[in-house]
Amino acid sequence: MHGFANPTRFLAIARPVTPWLAAAGVLLAGYGLYAGLFLSPPDYLQGETVRILYVHVPAAWLGMGGWTGIAVASLAQIVWRHPLAGVAARAVAVPGALFTALCLLTGSLWGRPAWGTWWQWDGRMTSMLVLLFLYFGYIALANAGDERSGVSRATAIFGLVGAVNIPIINRSVVWWNSLHQPASITLGGSKIDAAILYPLVFSALGFTLIFAAIVLMRMRALLARAKVEARLRRMAAA
Amino acid sequence: MKAKHQRLVLVLLVVAAMIGAALLAMSALRDQAAYFYSPADIARLGGVPPGQAMRLGGMVADKSIVHEADGVTIRFTVTDGGATVLVRYKGIVPDLFKENSGVVADGRFGTDGVFVADTILAKHDERYMPPQLAGAEHKTETLAR
Structure with a gap:
């Protein structure tokens, strides 16, 4: 990983990779959503409303995956002082919050026809809302520091500590009686029929690539801002 | 080091x-x-006093939904495989509310031991499949918990 520790070397790779990631992501997610809306069958129980899952599930995975990424980057920053770790974590926070909000929003829209309610304080929904607030806190803390591209040590510690919520979200439907059903896709296999599952594979992969492209773009923007500020400071001093 | x-x-x-x-x-x-108590939880806690607000959850027992003469009141049995609770509800239920499927009811026990619900929510399981594949069975290992 320290091969990419040099921002110049990182940028040399990130710059050409970004558009390819974005294009592949849009294509895959576009096909996944098209297949999900028009090609896949309705559900035996829920009918057409089941199609919300093609956005809801990738959004939930990316919201949780985003914070997992922040936790790993925070560890790399605290232990190995990796110079790009803080930049990466800070870049992940905004799309992570966005997808978490998208998950809550689509979940609410789905809850009304399926369960009969927009919102209930059950374990899964509450812990997911906590994740959104953790993202808000992380973004505020990251922007409050005087680091130009990375994040302060306190922010990294917050990123690590906040990761406790991830296994809680995952287990919330197992530990406690909840309104939300347990996971359909586990290590043991999928409880979703193949005809309904395959668009989800495409949309999840596509949204993941779009997420990665956003992270690389934001990392480049953060590094560029630090460079501009350094140059302005040199010019002011000269 | x-x-x-x-x-x-x-x-x-x-x-x-x-x-x-x-x-x-x-x-x-x-x-x-816990978002709701199952009939077994209620038995384990030694019953809930009448009039105390609580949330009951479980499966709607097979062939237990009865429509009363007024047309808007229904009665059904909530089960978790072992214990059962009789529920009465007046109002419109969600589309997914049906027998052998999950249900969550807000309400309170009456003095007669019948649970009077103010709100009925439907809980579905984690399986998704096309209509032609849906068998007669609609069991879930997850709702009985």
């Missing part, structure tokens, strides 16, 4: 302690954080 390794050990210890604390807190919250 290099500083890097010291930091790694320290962080890993902190993370382990944090996860341990979270697990302890979560297991302590087991009953309080």
